[in-house]
Amino acid sequence: MTHTVLVTGVSRHIGARVASVLAADPDIDRVIGVDTVPPPSLSRDGGVPLGRVEFVRVDLRSPDIAQVIAAADIDTVVHMSLVSAPPRSGGRALMKEHNVIGTMQLLGACQRSATVRRVVVRSTSAVYGSSPRDPAVFVEDAEPGEPPSHGYAKDAAEVEGYVRGFARRRRDVSVSTLRFANFMGPGVDSPLTRYFSQPVLPTVLGFDPRLQFVHEDDAVEVLRRMAMEDHPGTFNVAGDGVLLLSQCIRRAGLTSLPIPSPAFRFLGDFARSVGVVDFSPEQLRLMCHGRAVDTGRLVAALGWKPKFSTGAAFEDFLRSRGMHGGLSGAVLDVLSHMVTR
Numbered sequence: 001m002t003h004t005v006l007v008t009g010v011s012r013h014i015g016a017r018v019a020s021v022l023a024a025d026p027d028i029d030r031v032i033g034v035d036t037v038p039p040p041s042l043s044r045d046g047g048v049p050l051g052r053v054e055f056v057r058v059d060l061r062s063p064d065i066a067q068v069i070a071a072a073d074i075d076t077v078v079h080m081s082l083v084s085a086p087p088r089s090g091g092r093a094l095m096k097e098h099n100v101i102g103t104m105q106l107l108g109a110c111q112r113s114a115t116v117r118r119v120v121v122r123s124t125s126a127v128y129g130s131s132p133r134d135p136a137v138f139v140e141d142a143e144p145g146e147p148p149s150h151g152y153a154k155d156a157a158e159v160e161g162y163v164r165g166f167a168r169r170r171r172d173v174s175v176s177t178l179r180f181a182n183f184m185g186p187g188v189d190s191p192l193t194r195y196f197s198q199p200v201l202p203t204v205l206g207f208d209p210r211l212q213f214v215h216e217d218d219a220v221e222v223l224r225r226m227a228m229e230d231h232p233g234t235f236n237v238a239g240d241g242v243l244l245l246s247q248c249i250r251r252a253g254l255t256s257l258p259i260p261s262p263a264f265r266f267l268g269d270f271a272r273s274v275g276v277v278d279f280s281p282e283q284l285r286l287m288c289h290g291r292a293v294d295t296g297r298l299v300a301a302l303g304w305k306p307k308f309s310t311g312a313a314f315e316d317f318l319r320s321r322g323m324h325g326g327l328s329g330a331v332l333d334v335l336s337h338m339v340t341r
Contacts, residue, residue, distance in 0.1 A: 005022050005028055006072070007032070007034070008033075009079075009081035011036070012083075013048065014080060015080035015279050019033040020051055022052050022078075023051045024141050030054065033056070034060070036059075061062045074116055076120070077110055077116060079103065081099075082159065083095055083098055099156070100162075102161045103215075110173070121175070121176070123179045124152065124179055126152060126153035126291075127153060128158045129153065133146065134291065140179070140238070150280060176233065177234040178234075182211070195283075202257045202258070202259050204258070208245055211243050211245070212243060213238070215223075217307065218239065221304075233297070233301070236295050237311040238300060238314065243311055
């Protein structure tokens with residue numbers, strides 16, 4: 001059986017990698033990548049080689065996406081187009097339109113399609129929020145202590161609501177929602193990787209949050225498997241173990257600057273205004289309370305687990321940036337597993 005796959009968000013690193021891997025699979029007939037701007041590999045900026053991926057320039061907020069799905073007889077949709085930080089032009093309002101309205105248009109097109117049989121949606125573990133009332137580890141059915149009310153996390157929660165509605169209306173379609181921990185790896189550019197790339201890391205005085213990462217290679221592999229097999233439902237995706245922020249800082253060989261929460265918020269506003277680091281309100285809460293998720297449901301469904309632990313994913317990111325810390329990665333891996341017990 002041949003497959004025709006649509007991948008959204010191919011101008012960004014992970015989306016491009018997913019499209020490229022799917023295009024290299026001989027069991028897939030066509031891969032069509034869509035985004036509002038061409039991928040870097042199609043410009044002078046280099047980027048991930050896309051192979052036989054067919055790029056179509058389309059804004060998900062427009063009805064044009066329905067024409068693309070209909071014209072190509074798409075049977076599998078991999079929605080990678082959620083953005084985690086506001087663009088410099090358009091700001092938060094444009095980000096919300098892209099994430100929420102764009103997803104609504106895409107799901108509407110899928111609902112009207114007679115060929116779509118599988119939909120995979122990239123979401124985020126940020127939908128659980130971060131609060132002092134959180135459980136030690138979130139399972140997929142857990143309710144957040146304080147539901148997210150800002151930015152990317154709130155967008156993702158709204159998107160998941162529309163995805164659940166679509167799944168109820170189209171019970172013939174296999175719908176998978178993947179709640180990823182923070183991406184980490186050599187090619188990842190995110191608010192968190194930019195934070196760890198600063199020479200001095202501001203931290204919130206009195207807090208040492210638990211952090212969890214998923215390596216970009218594992219993220220791509222999960223998305224590839226979900227695009228090829230029916231695994232309906234919601235799944236947490238993260239590397240084993242957690243790292244305390246203080247452990248991350250030691251591994252990176254960096255200096256921390258503990259500051260009171262109000263000052264951290266002010267510093268975040270300033271850093272965001274000059275385009276250095278996006279210290280959004282949800283980022284502030286993560287830096288206070290952290291977050292960890294259980295991945296047992298994913299492992300049981302796929303018979304597979306991420307190759308990189310949280311610690312190994314962070315180490316690979318550090319190596320790619322030429323950074324190193326005081327304690328060995330092996331020692332800190334042991335400490336990170338002790339924290340989860």
